[in-house]
Amino acid sequence: MDHMSEKIIKVLKDMDIEDATPESSLMGDLELESLQIYELLAEMEALCSVRIPERVLLKVDTVQDLADEITKLVEKKHD
Amino acid sequence: MIKILESVLRENEDRPVIQDARRGRELTGSQVLLEIGRSCGFWRRFFPDSGHHVGILAENSADWLIQLFGIIASGNLAVAYHSGLSEDEIRHQMRCSNTEVMLCDDGMYFNGMISDGISSGDGAEPCDIRFVEMSEAWGGDAAEFAFREDDEDVLLLFSSGTGGRSKIVSLTNGNLSAFAQYLRDAWKGFETSKTGTRDTVLVPVPLYHISGIFNCYNELIRGNSLIISGAKYLFRDAAGGGATKAVLVPSMLRLLADRADRDERLGRGVRTLREVVCLGAALPSELAEFLLKRGIRLTIYYGLTETAGIVSGLGDYREGASGQLVPYMEAKLLDGELLLRGPNVMKGYYKNPQETAQVLQDGWLYTGDLAEIREGYLYIRGRKKNIIILDNGENVSPEELEEKLYACPLITECLVWEEEGQIAANIYSAGKGMDWEERRKQIENDVRKMNQSLPPTHRIVRLHIRQEELEKTASGKIKRKRTLT
Structure with a gap:
């Protein structure tokens, strides 16, 4: 499991969402409502000190998808 | 404006x-x-x-x-x-x-x-x-x-969140100024606000929606201050504690209500609220109770994009009602449907005279909502029009989503509807030559891909895939589930 996925899963645990894995679908397996997904983005923004546009969600289904997109944003910020 | x-x-x-x-x-x-x-x-x-x-x-x-x-x-x-x-x-x-x-x-x-x-x-x-x-x-x-000029078009808004067959509401300077003019004429700004004092107003509803624009503009007109938030920052800004008033859709209020007793910061933030304006969708009674037992004044707004914001929301809270009608509007009921007329009613849909003629007749706007009016209070009873209203206030057209589903090759019939506040789809898949489980998996995959082209709030979350045809009306159309409150 990569470091970013671990961070997301920890944030989900803090939101009382248990049993998330990198393969978990955010709206399917974890049954997150849209506001919870937005809250997850806000928490990850604060943790990673990077702005995560809401449009990122168009590319995201699973925890791993989100981890990959946030990783790209962090890398772009440091370029 | x-x-x-x-x-x-x-x-x-x-x-x-x-x-x-x-x-x-x-x-x-x-x-x-x-x-x-x-x-x-x-x-x-x-x-x-x-x-x-x-x-x-x-x-x-x-x-x-x-x-x-x-x-x-x-x-x-x-x-x-x-x-x-x-x-x-x-x-x-x-x-x-x-x-x-x-x-x-x-x-x-x-x-x-x-x-x-x-x-x-x-x-x-x-x-x-x-x-x-x-x-x-x-x-x-x-x-x-x-x-x-009052009749100049100044703003175009899309009437449902998805593209495709969204109608474009064209609003004039006069439409958007109507409530503000009422505030300036009838009130003395903040001195006559409901709580008797200036408010700092948390607005997390989207600004691309009439609810965001109407509330930000009119709260400024009242002499209040704004905290412009968003779905992403709702929790952070509500917990920040600076707001004395909040403009929320039911799903946002539910998030705060569920967490306020468990999260100390959020609890403190909620305690600073004097008033909550709830709009966009029907408010469940337990959420009203959450506010009222904390001494937080509750205001329910009802309005449409086509009316440039609120139609009702004045007066004290009454259970089941959406406030009193604004005095500059006329309202009447025709076969239970609410018709409205006033300076805030749009001139029409942009470049769409056919759709405009469906809803605007002799200056009366046919809202598609079923209602009752008692002692000046408006009670919304259901929807005549075929729109899903999510509990975040957004409108979703089932037909638009069905059109997208029909692009999936294995879907023979489908019906999109609202199931316990979420978007659901019944799907019938006909044909032979493929194992049923394989067929189901392929449909689920296709819907997942389709969902990814949509904002999270418009995604089909519940899928019921079956081998039997969907129920039909006498004329052979797929029978739609109607929503009544």
Whole structure:
């Protein structure tokens, strides 16, 4: 499991969402409502000190998808 | 609209009126006026003449709101876009609304394509629309505001969140000024607000929706201050504790209610609230109870994009009611359907006379909502029109989603509906030559891909895939489930 996925899963645990894995679908397996997904983005923004546009969600289904997109944003910020 | 706002901002020139969390600043009335002037100056130089269509494609921010005012003040027309839509949807809406230039968040536009700031759009065709980034759209000097007639179109809004067959509501300067004019004529600004004092108002509802625009504008007119938030920052801003009033849709209130007793910071933030305005969808009684037992005043608004904001919401809270009608509107019932007339009712849908003729007759707007009126209070009883209203207030057209589902080759019949506050689909798949489990998996995959082209709030979350045909009416159409409150 990569470091970013671990961070997301920890944030989900803090939101009382248990049993998330990198393969978990955010709206399917974890049954997150849209506001919870937005809250997850806000928490990850604060943790990673990077702005995560809401449009990122168009590319995201699973925890791993989100981890990959946030990783790209962090890398772009440091370029 | 802008003239009224200008008077109010001058009256509040030294008071903070907007908290801009994104840029970490507070803006006084005079600063907001200056910024509107700078936006106006930019657009006046961008377009030497007036009447051009300027799209706004950005997340909630103080800049978004100020640019809306600046575009209108420059003599042009603003077109508000849902920033979470796919590129295809946005391009379609741009064509339908004749948007000439798109104002967007920094980094959203890249190499001629709308991006998420990460990639260059993965091979999408370049867009021929001009894009301007938010940080660039400010002139050096503030420009004079253009005079706008009451019947001039100043704002286009898409009536449902998805593209495709969205109708485009065209609102005039007069439509958007109606409630503000009432506030200025009948009230004395903050002195007669419901809580008797100035409020700091948390607004997390989207600014691309009439609820965001109406509430931000009219709370400023009341002399209140704004915390412009968003779905992403709702929890953070509510827990911040600075708000005495909040404008929420039921799903946002539910999130706060569920967590307020477990999260100390949020609990403190909720305790500073004196009033909550709830709008967009029916409010469950347990959420009303959550507020009332904490001594928080509850106001329910009912309105439509087509009425440029609220139709009712005045007076004290009554269970099941959406407040009293605003005095400048007329209302009547026809076979249970609510009809409305007044200065805030739109002239029509942009370039869509057929749809306009369906809803506007002799100046009366046929709302498609079933209602009762008792002692001046409005009670919404259900929907005549076939729209799903999510508990975040957004409208979703089931037919638009069904059209997308029919693009999946294994789907023979489908029906989209609302199931316990979520979007559900019944799907019938006919045909032979494929193992049933394989067929189901393929359909689930196809729906998952389709969902990814939609904002999270519009995704089909519950899927019922079956081998039997869907129930039909006598005329052979798929039978739709009707929603009644």
